[in-house]
Amino acid sequence: xxxxxxxxxxxxxKLLVRNARVRPNRTAFxxxxxxxxQSWTWSEAHEIVxxxxxxxxxxxxxxxxxxxxxxxxxxxxxxxxxxxxxxGAVPIPVYADSVAEEMAYVLAHAEVTxxxxxxxxxxxxxxxxxxxxxxxxxxxxxxxxxxxxxxxxRLHAIQSVVEEGRVRLADxxxxxxxxxxxxxxKGSELAIILYTSGTTxxxxxxxxxxxxxxxxAEIGCDFDKLNExxxxxxxxxxxxxxxxxxxxxxxxxxxxxVNCPESPETVADDRREIGATYVFAPPRIFESMLTLTMVxxxxxxxxxxxxxxxxxxxxxxxxxxxxNREPGIxxxxxFLWKLGNVLVYAPLRxxxxxxxxxxxxxxxxxxxxxxxxxxxxxxxxxxxxxxQTEASVYITMQPDGEIRxxxxxxxxxxxxxxxxxxxxxLYRSPGIFVGYYKDEEKTAETKTPDGxxxxxxxxxxxxxxxxxxxxxxxxxxxxxxxxxxxxxxVENKLKFYPNIKEAVCFGDGRDxxxxxxxxxxVAVSNWAxxxxxxxxxxxxxxxxxxxxxxxxxxxxxVNRSLASEPRMGxxxxxxxxxxxxxxxxxxxxxxxxxKVRRGFIAERYAPLIQALYDGSTEADISxxxxxxxxxxxxxxxxxxxxxxxxxxxxxxxxxxxxxx
Amino acid sequence: MxxxxxxxxSKGDVLLAVENVSLRFGGVKALTDVSxxxxxxxxxxxxxxxxxxxxxMLNCINGFYYPTEGRxxxxxxxxxxxxxxxxxxxxxxxxxxxxxxFKSMSTLDNIMAGRSIKxxxxxxxxxxxxxxxxxxxxxxxxxxxxxxDFLEIQHIRKTPVGRLPYxxxxxxxxxxxxxxxxxxxxxxxxxxxxxxxxxxxxxxFILEVxxxxxxxxxxxxxxxxxxxxxxxxVVVLEYGRKxxxxxxxxxxxxxxxxxxxxxxxx
Numbered sequence: 001x002x003x004x005x006x007x008x009x010x011x012x013x014k015l016l017v018r019n020a021r022v023r024p025n026r027t028a029f030x031x032x033x034x035x036x037x038q039s040w041t042w043s044e045a046h047e048i049v050x051x052x053x054x055x056x057x058x059x060x061x062x063x064x065x066x067x068x069x070x071x072x073x074x075x076x077x078x079x080x081x082x083x084x085x086x087x088g089a090v091p092i093p094v095y096a097d098s099v100a101e102e103m104a105y106v107l108a109h110a111e112v113t114x115x116x117x118x119x120x121x122x123x124x125x126x127x128x129x130x131x132x133x134x135x136x137x138x139x140x141x142x143x144x145x146x147x148x149x150x151x152x153x154r155l156h157a158i159q160s161v162v163e164e165g166r167v168r169l170a171d172x173x174x175x176x177x178x179x180x181x182x183x184x185x186k187g188s189e190l191a192i193i194l195y196t197s198g199t200t201x202x203x204x205x206x207x208x209x210x211x212x213x214x215x216x217a218e219i220g221c222d223f224d225k226l227n228e229x230x231x232x233x234x235x236x237x238x239x240x241x242x243x244x245x246x247x248x249x250x251x252x253x254x255x256x257x258v259n260c261p262e263s264p265e266t267v268a269d270d271r272r273e274i275g276a277t278y279v280f281a282p283p284r285i286f287e288s289m290l291t292l293t294m295v296x297x298x299x300x301x302x303x304x305x306x307x308x309x310x311x312x313x314x315x316x317x318x319x320x321x322x323x324n325r326e327p328g329i330x331x332x333x334x335f336l337w338k339l340g341n342v343l344v345y346a347p348l349r350x351x352x353x354x355x356x357x358x359x360x361x362x363x364x365x366x367x368x369x370x371x372x373x374x375x376x377x378x379x380x381x382x383x384x385x386x387x388q389t390e391a392s393v394y395i396t397m398q399p400d401g402e403i404r405x406x407x408x409x410x411x412x413x414x415x416x417x418x419x420x421x422x423x424x425x426l427y428r429s430p431g432i433f434v435g436y437y438k439d440e441e442k443t444a445e446t447k448t449p450d451g452x453x454x455x456x457x458x459x460x461x462x463x464x465x466x467x468x469x470x471x472x473x474x475x476x477x478x479x480x481x482x483x484x485x486x487x488x489x490v491e492n493k494l495k496f497y498p499n500i501k502e503a504v505c506f507g508d509g510r511d512x513x514x515x516x517x518x519x520x521x522v523a524v525s526n527w528a529x530x531x532x533x534x535x536x537x538x539x540x541x542x543x544x545x546x547x548x549x550x551x552x553x554x555x556x557x558v559n560r561s562l563a564s565e566p567r568m569g570x571x572x573x574x575x576x577x578x579x580x581x582x583x584x585x586x587x588x589x590x591x592x593x594x595k596v597r598r599g600f601i602a603e604r605y606a607p608l609i610q611a612l613y614d615g616s617t618e619a620d621i622s623x624x625x626x627x628x629x630x631x632x633x634x635x636x637x638x639x640x641x642x643x644x645x646x647x648x649x650x651x652x653x654x655x656x657x658x659x660x
Numbered sequence: 661m662x663x664x665x666x667x668x669x670s671k672g673d674v675l676l677a678v679e680n681v682s683l684r685f686g687g688v689k690a691l692t693d694v695s696x697x698x699x700x701x702x703x704x705x706x707x708x709x710x711x712x713x714x715x716x717m718l719n720c721i722n723g724f725y726y727p728t729e730g731r732x733x734x735x736x737x738x739x740x741x742x743x744x745x746x747x748x749x750x751x752x753x754x755x756x757x758x759x760x761x762f763k764s765m766s767t768l769d770n771i772m773a774g775r776s777i778k779x780x781x782x783x784x785x786x787x788x789x790x791x792x793x794x795x796x797x798x799x800x801x802x803x804x805x806x807x808x809d810f811l812e813i814q815h816i817r818k819t820p821v822g823r824l825p826y827x828x829x830x831x832x833x834x835x836x837x838x839x840x841x842x843x844x845x846x847x848x849x850x851x852x853x854x855x856x857x858x859x860x861x862x863x864x865f866i867l868e869v870x871x872x873x874x875x876x877x878x879x880x881x882x883x884x885x886x887x888x889x890x891x892x893x894v895v896v897l898e899y900g901r902k903x904x905x906x907x908x909x910x911x912x913x914x915x916x917x918x919x920x921x922x923x924x925x926x
Binding site: 033034035036145146148149262263265266269 | 815
């Protein structure tokens with residue numbers, strides 16, 4: 001416990017002062033500029049932040065005042081957070097890529113009087129909405145480029161503000177003044193307001209105290225044993241809670257070094273140069289790295305290509321087990337993995353900039369199991385965690401040796417979790433938020449009287465005590481007998497089979513679950529060719545009895561797996577049919593991002609749904625379709641319905657509640 | 661970018677004057693009696709329909725061609741017949757209609773190549789990368805890094821330019837021209853083949869070069885929106901003759917320009 005020894009350091013500026021005292025010459029921040037890594041030690045960072053705080057004070061930033069921070073990850077922007085906190089002002093990081101209108105909303109809602117931004121682009125955005133921001137007095141910028149000829153009456157270079165602060169601090173009175181500001185700060189005061197990007201409705205300002213943020217940072221630092229020798233790449237939006245915890249809070253707490261990339265495009269190279277030991281990335285970044293590798297390897301020489309595929313296949317077999325230190329791996333397999341490590345895995349890790357990675361995290365959305373396994377099999381200790389802004393990130397984490405692709409792990413230390421009747425996950429921890437800024441109503445909706453927070457996600461604990469997130473809580477339905485029906489969860493299980501392209505499940509308020517299934521033409525036609533099944537059209541293939549037999553097997557497996565999971569047994573599929581046409585965004589059945597529009601489909605195929613629930617074995621349907629050239633036509637078909645055997649739900653045991 | 665040592669010119673002075681220039685290839689008249697001037701620190705556009713002689717004009721300015729008649733004065737001195745590299749030493753840099761980079765060299769090396777004109781240490785030292793040559797190289801590298809930062813191409817610093825998409829190659833080419841710290845920058849269709857976003861980026865860079873370093877820019881461009889937005893003055897050529905010259909607004913309203921672009925029965 002790093003802070004236990006220094007009880008007074010209950011705010012981030014105080015932690016900064018401590019770092020400057022305990023490890024003055026360790027590198028605190030790096031930023032690649034003009035192709036060279038510029039670095040600052042903790043004592044330099046402290047000197048700058050202190051002067052910066054004084055400079056900000058001279059610009060009228062006061063205790064309780066608000067300052068917006070907009071831009072990519074830059075040391076001076078992180079220092080703006082620290083300098084504002086030094087004065088007891090509240091920093092409000094804003095997503096740099098949000099458009100001016102969104103920015104105006106957040107800035108106006110937060111009543112910011114100052115803004116520190118990265119460059120001309122952000123200055124221009126603020127100026128374009130300045131009429132909506134009468135309270136905004138001063139704008140500070142990090143990069144001069146293009147701003148030379150701007151009116152500088154309300155515009156300042158951050159460097160010049162720091163310089164101004166240095167001049168002021170030469171005065172003893174002023175120095176004492178700034179020291180008092182530091183000591184006046186308390187852990188129970190607001191440290192930051194983070195606006196959630198808000199997939200629905202307006203962004204909400206999540207208020208977090210220093211105590212909460214420090215507590216959360218402590219959870220992470222202790223869990224993965226982070227210390228001052230660790231290096232992290234700061235490249236995710238500073239307005240996102242993850243970056244705030246990883247690149248700011250944990251850096252200040254553990255004294256680790258924060259590296260800011262040269263530009264958003266150079267992150268991978270910069271990470272390689274630095275040799276980050278602690279990595280965080282959303283799944284799509286891991287995905288795109290893997291895709292790029294797979295594409296590039298096809299351009300490599302035949303020898304390299306064969307070597308790559310051979311060893312990757314071997315890693316797939318044993319790599320994860322070796323990483324997990326599971327027993328039962330033969331000496332030969334171990335030797336092969338070692339050889340593969342020299343020839344393939346280590347160079348790959350180096351390419352990804354992960355040679356020195358102690359632990360890597362992915363979160364935000366579900367990661368594909370095969371992608372997750374790939375990284376683990378080549379020796380990257382990748383883990384998943386489940387977190388929210390309202391919890392200062394940590395809700396559940398995966399301890400070493402208990403890493404699985406399909407769960408998000410056990411409750412993080414000091415976090416209590418309970419599952420509501422509707423399947424919603426509720427949590428309580430020292431890191432939880434105070435409330436939404438200026439939104440009592442939402443706060444009351446989200447926080448229970450006893451201090452638990454509604455996560456909005458539905459999930460359950462599996463038999464190992466790992467949390468599994470299944471869907472958004474509001475999408476989880478209830479069947480007539482009261483059992484839970486998470487449509488997306490069941491559909492994803494079905495879609496796991498390559499032969500099934502799309503699935504739509506119904507069951508909310510019904511007696512049993514029924515499903516529409518779309519076959520995947522590529523996979524199934526391939527199968528048909530190999531098995532001597534002849535067909536003339538998609539419709540004919542979809543209705544073929546042998547295709548039905550095959551899909552029935554898949555559905556049966558899904559049912560069996562559902563029956564083995566707690567509270568999921570009721571969601572087994574009783575009846576299904578294979579649709580005669582592919583669901584298509586042109587017909588409005590899918591969104592443009594290929595998500596199923598369940599309600600619309602239910603309406604459009606009402607006769608089929610009726611047939612699924614009235615026991616008939618066949619149903620006629622005709623639907624209007626839009627062809628690619630915009631013409632419309634009608635497809636009609638007679639669709640068969642299959643009945644399934646259900647398994648007794650094996651898990652009726654009560655749920656592990658409030659696991660510690 | 662440093663100001664030239666001599667002769668000192670201020671904004672608005674005539675930097676380059678083209679007087680009654682004609683250019684003939686055998687019987688083909690590429691340019692006929694064209695006169696206009698380029699003033700210090702302005703953005704001057706040369707426009708006209710295909711085959712109007714725009715690129716020929718640019719080639720005359722940077723010494724690739726020598727006018728058959730008429731004269732070109734640069735900084736008050738009449739230009740003798742010269743090779744392009746002499747023009748380059750004199751402070752004129754250009755980019756080409758079709759990207760002309762060293763395809764297998766990296767972005768960094770391509771831009772460094774533009775710096776070679778400023779290298780002072782002799783071949784011997786450069787061969788060994790020691791002593792004065794090393795010191796000089798570090799200085800030049802710093803300058804090149806500033807250009808890379810300026811053009812936001814850090815991520816392709818070490819990528820061979822042949823692998824880059826067209827829009828980025830254009831940017832690298834601009835970088836190489838900037839590395840020469842030119843007084844006059846000639847851009848031959850800097851935005852040809854670019855999408856809207858790339859065009860906006862390029863426009864931003866051109867304006868910034870002009871405003872931040874005071875570099876005089878002459879550009880050929882077909883995108884009228886870009887020309888009208890960027891340039892201070894526009895000269896219009898048609899069939900090798902000048903048909904209009906003035907501010908974008910003046911040129912836009914000129915009947916002969918409208919005819920040239922919309923086509924009219926001759």
